Amino acid sequence: MLERKHRKNTTDVTFVLPKDTPPGPVSVVGTFNEWRPGAHVLEPxxxxxxxxxxxxxxxxxxxxxxxxxxxxxxxxxxxxxxADGNNRLNT
Structure with missing residues (x-):
């Protein structure tokens, strides 16, 4: 699930997943963090x-x-x- 909060020059996008699906640590990676695993880890x-x-x-x-x-x-x-095997997000 995606939650969005529009601000003046930015959009806060919250990436949300169920507690244990999938199990273990999960991070969101993309063009906004140069595809670096662990840069944005989902927390409880x-x-x-x-x-x-x-x-x-x-x-x-x-x-x-x-x-x-x-x-x-x-x-x-x-x-x-x-597209191209990835998700697209418009802010």
């Missing part, structure tokens, strides 16, 4: 989900995917689109 929230918030430039497009333990890459169903 009080409601039992895991999430990380990334501030992105307003009116921009980014590619991203999730990376879980064991080199398991997976997609976001709520992405704005899919």
């Amino acid at each position: 929230r009080t409601d039992g989900t895991r999430a990380v918030t990334v501030a992105l430039a307003a009116k921009s497009t980014h590619s991203f995917r999730y990376l879980a333990a064991g080199d398991y890459w997976f997609d976001e169903a709520a992405a704005d689109g899919h």
